Amino acid sequence: DADVTQTPRNRITKTGKRIMLECSQTKGHDRMYWYRQDPGLGLRLIYYSFDVKDINKGEISDGYSVSRQAQAKFSLSLESAIPNQTALYFCATSDFETGHRFFGPGTRLTVL
């Protein structure tokens, strides 16, 4: 079984719709992250959370919000989706000591 899972894996939606992407992990890590990847580019950090009561903005948080429902669950919301939010979204966890990131399989989001 995968350590970091994301649902849905693919989603097509329309401009203005609210979308939630969900992430669950079984690695027991406190730290979780949401990244966005655009074609030909690296990953950019949207939000991160060090524990259930901690939420921090990354470099591109505008237009996004997150919720850390439990140690194992971290969801990303687009309150009103727009076409330039079309991208591949990755959830990740990290081990505190090494900082190693463990990534989910990604969610491909298309906003029409």
Next chain:
Amino acid sequence: DAKTTQPNSMESNEEEPVHLPCNHSTISGTDYIHWYRQLPSQGPEYVIHGLTSNVNNRMASLAIAEDRKSSTLILHRATLRDAAVYYCILRSWGGQNFVFGPGTRLSVLP
């Protein structure tokens, strides 16, 4: 934050060694050098990391220059499954900043 510079793309023949370079001239003394790779249609995965000494694991070797301003990821025998984007990342101990640049796209030719 210290930045890394990598070639956009590289090509290798199957079963030959591959040396993927990374420049990080502004690295600080507490920065670890991490390498990740992203296979097609997957999330990035950890490959190797080091601080000062060269490192080996089952996936690859990491050679770090004596002045630490550059490093090289070495795949000893490239296979078709090694075709991926390889990212070189600097991370200070305990720090959370983990910047994924565009990386190097490695193509492996049969």
